Amino acid sequence: MKFIEVIDPIRLANQVCMDRGFAGKHLFVEGVKDLKIYPKHLNTDDVKIIVSHGKYKMRVAWDELEKRNEDRKLAIRDADFIRLRDKFNPNYHKSFFITDFHDSEVMITSTRTFENTLLSHLSIAHYQRVSEKYPDLLGELKSLIYPLGNLKLANKLNDLGLIFKPKDINKSPLDLGKFIDFKGMKYLGDEIMVQSVLNFCNGKVEMGNVQPKEAILDSLTEVCQMGYPLNEIVHGHDLSQALALFLKKNLPKGSDGMKTGDLVENCWAGAFSLEDFKMTELYKSLSEWSESSGFSIIK
Structure with missing residues (x-):
């Protein structure tokens, strides 16, 4: 090649x-x-x-x-x-x-790749613990990051002025743990998420070009009410970071190969077989x- x-x-x-x-x-x-x-x-x-x-x-x-x-x-x-x-x-x-779906990572994880990656990188005991407590872990993670995907769409549709990625790829990404409790698997609410994104934007963009918080929340509510399909809204990079944070909070010593979103995506790509692609x-x-x-x- x-x-x-x-x-x-x-x-x-x-x-x-x-x-x-x-x-x-x-x-x-x-x-x-x-x-x-x-x-x-x-x-x-x-x-x-x-x-x-x-x-x-x-x-x-x-x-x-x-x-x-x-x-x-x-x-x-x-x-x-x-x-x-x-x-x-x-x-x-x-x-x-x-x-x-939204991107290649969401497409990949719609196949057996997501489950096979957990099987390959977790011990049998850890895998059983996770699968018993969260039989639909993938679905739960997508649901937790769905509001963020809606906010990204609202930002695109209504020019809210937000950014969600660092300008320098070596800098830290938006921390999903600021508005998602990955230990309790609970979304902490729109207001906390929007404030977390605003905090992330501060110093990276001209804040005078960012819409007021209330306007952002209103725009987010409008998009959420549309009920767009989960797989069209969620972003693969958010999903990979969500899995990494979930494993960090629940299996702190059992997921060395998937400590970051980038490592998770590497694992998914490596496990994505031709048989999975055919699906x-x-x-x-x-x-x-x-x-x-x-x-x-x-x-």
Whole structure:
């Protein structure tokens, strides 16, 4: 498997066009974490992976290649909120695909991967303790982070001015433990969550551009009342951090391999087998495209 990593989307498009010696397909993915998920399930001789570093750059590069009538391209991007915002066009392009649910992590954990990861990284005693007390641990974790996903959607829809990630990837992320009790598995309420996010934003954004707390709460309430599907709202990065915090609070000495959200995601990616991939709608879409185009990209 060959990888291409070019930051500028126009340069990326140029590199694809100049790669005339390659008769296969160039597959765009959003980020480097995708390199741990998809390549192992693809035909390595006929696919080159291109990391676009975000969906915006992917779209710019894709549109540029469309202008040049370059058809040696495929793309897989996270769905994010596209289906909820009435912006999803299933006929956008026959070789442009989106994840089943909000993102690749939520899609992966909808398969046996979530359970298999716990089986692999916890002792038998710890696994039994967790499964007996929380037979639907995945569902409970998603429910706990669902309000945060709704707040992120409210932020996007209504320009609330909030941010949820540090500008520096080496800095600490938003601490879910500020508004979720992972020992008691209890959400502490909208007001505490919104205040925690505001505290996180302070010093990272111009607070004068952030909407007042009451306006944020009102916007959050409006989105919550829409009752959007759980798997379309929750974010995979929040889910991985939630699992890490749950294990830290409940099994402090039994989960060394999953101490952080990043480590959890690495575990999920490693455990995501071809059989699990075949359980997804994304796999079905890729398979149908392969069959209709006569170009097999999946192992």
